[in-house]
Amino acid sequence: MNETSARRGARVILWTVSACYAYGAAVHAMSIAGLAGYDWTDAPLRWQVLDVAYLALDAVVVVALPRRRAVGYAAFFCAAISQIVLYTAMRGWVLGASAPLSGADASAQLDALVAFHMIAIAAVVLAIRLERPGRRGRCAEYPEHVHSPGLPRHPASVLSSEAPSGRRAGTRHRCRPRR
DSSP, X not given: XXXXXXXXXXXXXXXXXXXXXXXXXXXXXXXXHTOSSSOGGGSOHHHHHHHHHHXXXXXXXXXXXXXXXXXXXXXXXXXXXXXXXXXXXXXXXXXXXXXXOOSTTHHHHHHHHHHHHHHHHHHHHHHHXXXXXXXXXXXXXXTTOBOOTTSOSSOGGGGSTTOOTTSOTTOOOOOXXXX
């Protein structure tokens, strides 16, 4: 896969995840507006706090993630990981409140949300790796040079007289990502 198609693939992944989080933001906004089948003001305080917090995080993800901003990645990982923790390790606390998630299918809904967030995390990690091919072990100055764990970082030719212009022969280069 060449660099252009890898970056295009990363953009598609980030836009797709952003669209999913836009849906999540809409769900939280509808809950706050009282359009989710229950009166939000009568919901437990923990649900109100979570709705507001995840609406804010989802909004940041929707705006900043497709633009590949650090704040978008931070908001995404914060939202995804915290929801996985809430819906697994703190499942009793989440289901313990008399909230819209009650009944036999509440556990199944939480399981589906955990699966969604795990898939979203894997997709964003893949997008990060596709976006930065120079940091995957490829050397910017020597495209054929691939770093492998446990092997010398530079082939013998790097220390030979074949060094690129601007550097004296026999010196090591620093591997940097391509720009």
